[in-house]
Amino acid sequence: MTVSGDAGGAPARASFWNDPRVRAAVFQILVLGGIILFGVYIVNNTLVNMESRGISSGFDFMTRTAGFDIGMTLIGYDEASSYGRAFVVSLLNTLLVSAIGIAFATLLGFLIGIARLSSNWLISKLAEVYIEIIRNIPLLLQIFFWYFAVLRVLPSPRRSFELADAFFLNLRGLFVPRPVFEAGFAAIPIGFLVGLVAVALVARWARRRREATGEQFPTVYVSIGILAGLPLLAGAATGFPLSWDYPVLKGFNFQGGMTLIPELVALVIALSVYTASFIAEVVRSGIQAVSRGQTEAAHSLGLRPGPALRLVIVPQALRVIIPPLTNQYLNLTKNSSLAAAIAYPDLVLVFAGTALMQTGQAVEIIAITMAVYLTISLSISAAMNLYNRKMALVER
């Protein structure tokens, strides 16, 4: 490792110990050997410790009865369910809060990022103030603020804030109407799927025709028409078999509808407000990365502002925006683990918290929890690497 180059082929061959390849091999064997020895030492200690504390090992506990309840479940779960079931329930809760958070953060982040670039001085300054304040305050503090200082002091159900007699916000959470799917509803999603296939076919046909003849076809508007029209047609044919179950105040609480527990609401607000400030910066730098010459060149080629934006500016800005944007999505997913601090039943609280306390099997449970987050991270970064390879500029 001291010198590189063709040591092997040189006439004055270095002595055995000065051969870089030998040195590299010895060094690596030492490093790997050291790590393996350290690992064996730790595993050995752990086994001895677990035996002396009477902690069982293995993954049998996943099929045993958990015996605790979970405050919010997306799939059926009760106290008689197994730890495995509790794991799935809590994982779904984590994914739910991440998905909602990502949707809102993207919306808010793009809005603020574009506002930051606005030619209107006041709007641009407001966006800057938002970004600089929000991203310099710890996320956990923001979660506490929304949960303890805002949502915990809301009025009781009888004096809820309401919107259009359908949405109610109070101490117990956010009450929203629940869609009720009646027989025949399947026609609408089927219509949408058929629409997707049709759009793909139309886009292919339009591209071929453009490449062959140069004629333009308004693919975007036609696609929107197909995607909106087919489900509407299907709905009209079956008489819109969808109704809403509205929350209604009965006694001390609301009945019917869907309840979003305050923990979920606080977490979604805090995560999306916090992440939006980072996404806004990503969007701003992405748009600024496309030089002004690109816009001018597009105009001088005769593209009107609309097509210039769609065909020249946005694709180049997206190339810069998407990798760090994905990174922010990953951060949001990992940050959703702060749910444990306000007792939203996510993976960390339910599985690495309650289940760990009950079974005492720290090694297995922490390993599973870390493996879940690691799988999410690694699969998203693998997808990102593929994307980058595909989008990388090929220079001379």
Added chain:
Amino acid sequence: MTDAAPAFERAPDLPPPASTVGVVGWMRQNLFSTWYNTALTVLALWLIWEAVPPVVAWAFVDADWTGSTRDACAREGACWVFIKEWFGQFVYGRYPIDERWRVNLGAAILVVCAATLFFPRFPWKAWVSVFLLFGYPVVAFFLFSGDVMGLIWVETPLWGGLFLTLVLAIVGCVFALPIGIVLALGRRSRMPGVRAVCVAFIELWRGVPLITVLFMASVMFPLFVPEGLTFDKLLRALIGIMLFQAAYLAEVIRGGLQAIPRGQYEGAQALGLNYWKAMVLVILPQALKLVIPGIVNSFIALLKDTTLVLIIGLLDFLGMIQAAGTNPDWLGFAVEGYVFAGFVFWVLCFGISRYSLHLERKLHTGH
């Protein structure tokens, strides 16, 4: 040709129209250039009008500043008496009141030593840096925990508040830096074994949330050490934070290593330097200089993330504020606590990030 008097005297330029210069011109250009810009301006003014006066009224005009009990807070606005009464605890945690001078002294030594580094002409910079890196941690440790030279023993569960937050962030970052450098070099090594180990380590810690690392530190580390040996919660949390931060720093430093032109590596080799000499004398000084802003940014991220230690039961700054808010004598002042905590964190993080921007400009020498 020139001796003929010009037939026409050039009239002086007219001043530009009043609507394109000065305040009016600026407003026309930046606030009311088009009809939708005007609409946006009106919207923004309305937002400011809705938000700012109530906040100012709450925080300053209607606030209570004097007194020492919650009865002093009778007015509409904020109750800053709460912050005033708990201020000592917010800063020092449950550190004994008579011993707080030790924390102050430790902080003062750090600030004075660090301040000398900001004077470009200060002659003994190298010695001060060596002391800060190797001597100061030892001095600070014995000063804070005591049990030597007549200082009484202050066990780490009593450490808390802003003091603990800064200890966690600074120690976590400083000790993670050398590990991060080694990992970054390992990741760019030509030896597949070493590279694989470093990549696995970095991706493992970067792929999981800090809170699972802290959980691991608090429940798994005790199982890793031989029976009978225990080490305290703060140390466990610090080790977790250090490993986590090292992985992030490694990626930052790798960016710097990649930005050094190939010629620098080849030049060092041509001078006959071996690997470590080439790295320490040629590559790292340049690479680290390039990534100082990146390191500062990851320090800011760590400073914000240290608040998570309250989930494993350490009373850091936010933890103390949370605890004070649940004190039966002072219920109902959570908002004041959060606003104060937010303000302190904001001043720290914003200040450091501005300094990092300044540093970036100052250090930008190009190749």
